[in-house]
Amino acid sequence: MGFLGFGGRRRAASSSHSSTAGAASPPPPRDPTPEEALALLKAGNEAFVNGRSQLGHVTADDLAGLQDGQKPFAVIVGCADSRTPPTILFNQGLGRLFIVRVAGNTVDRRGLASIVYAVRNLGCPLVVVMGHTGCGAVAAAEAVVDGKTELDPSLEEMIVPIIPAVLTARRTRRNDIAVAAVEENARRVAAKLHTSDTSLQQAVDEGRLMIVACVKELHSGRVRFLD
Numbered sequence: 001m002g003f004l005g006f007g008g009r010r011r012a013a014s015s016s017h018s019s020t021a022g023a024a025s026p027p028p029p030r031d032p033t034p035e036e037a038l039a040l041l042k043a044g045n046e047a048f049v050n051g052r053s054q055l056g057h058v059t060a061d062d063l064a065g066l067q068d069g070q071k072p073f074a075v076i077v078g079c080a081d082s083r084t085p086p087t088i089l090f091n092q093g094l095g096r097l098f099i100v101r102v103a104g105n106t107v108d109r110r111g112l113a114s115i116v117y118a119v120r121n122l123g124c125p126l127v128v129v130m131g132h133t134g135c136g137a138v139a140a141a142e143a144v145v146d147g148k149t150e151l152d153p154s155l156e157e158m159i160v161p162i163i164p165a166v167l168t169a170r171r172t173r174r175n176d177i178a179v180a181a182v183e184e185n186a187r188r189v190a191a192k193l194h195t196s197d198t199s200l201q202q203a204v205d206e207g208r209l210m211i212v213a214c215v216k217e218l219h220s221g222r223v224r225f226l227d
């Protein structure tokens with residue numbers, strides 16, 4: 001109910017501001033398939049990149065339709081970087097995205113529990129692991145791998161989980177190794193999620209869940225989904 005109510009509010013808000021704004025992201029269907037959820041994110045990012053974002057119309061009033069619960073259509077595992085807010089990049093307002101952010105977009109046990117909760121208890125059909133070019137956490141892992149710096153104990157929990165991705169990128173790619181490390185890190189985190197919890201694995205096997213990786217281009221804001 002709150003889910004659909006939110007969509008209605010968004011439509012009403014956009015029509016009253018139609019002279020200054022473009023098309024709103026379409027309201028999510030009640031129970032989107034993984035493919036539909038992915039299409040919503042791609043359309044939302046397209047709107048952001050093309051300057052047709054609608055988040056200027058998201059207000060506290062939009063919370064009224066969400067008081068009975070939430071039904072976000074996607075989990076975003078993102079970097080804490082201030083330039084990568086998923087709600088803005090995907091042009092999605094209140095109640096639509098369930099977001100876990102930590103520098104380097106890796107997932108620890110508590111992050112995993114949050115993702116499982118969103119999939120199992122809230123019915124999220126899509127998990128997206130989003131890296132970004134120019135990621136400081138990945139650069140820090142590269143610096144350690146290259147022997148340019150010692151591993152800072154205070155940053156160990158951020159850096160160490162990224163190191164395997166950096167090593168793989170160095171082994172498999174000759175060009176753009178910084179971008180390759182970012183891509184590999186996102187891919188690796190997404191791949192690990194498939195097997196990190198039986199309920200996620202089961203949801204994927206049954207076609208109720210898709211787990212994908214993507215990279216946000218720092219300059220353009222475009223989100224590129226990886227194979």
Ligand SMILES: [Zn+2]
Nearest residue numbers: 079081135136
């Ligand atoms: Zn980052």
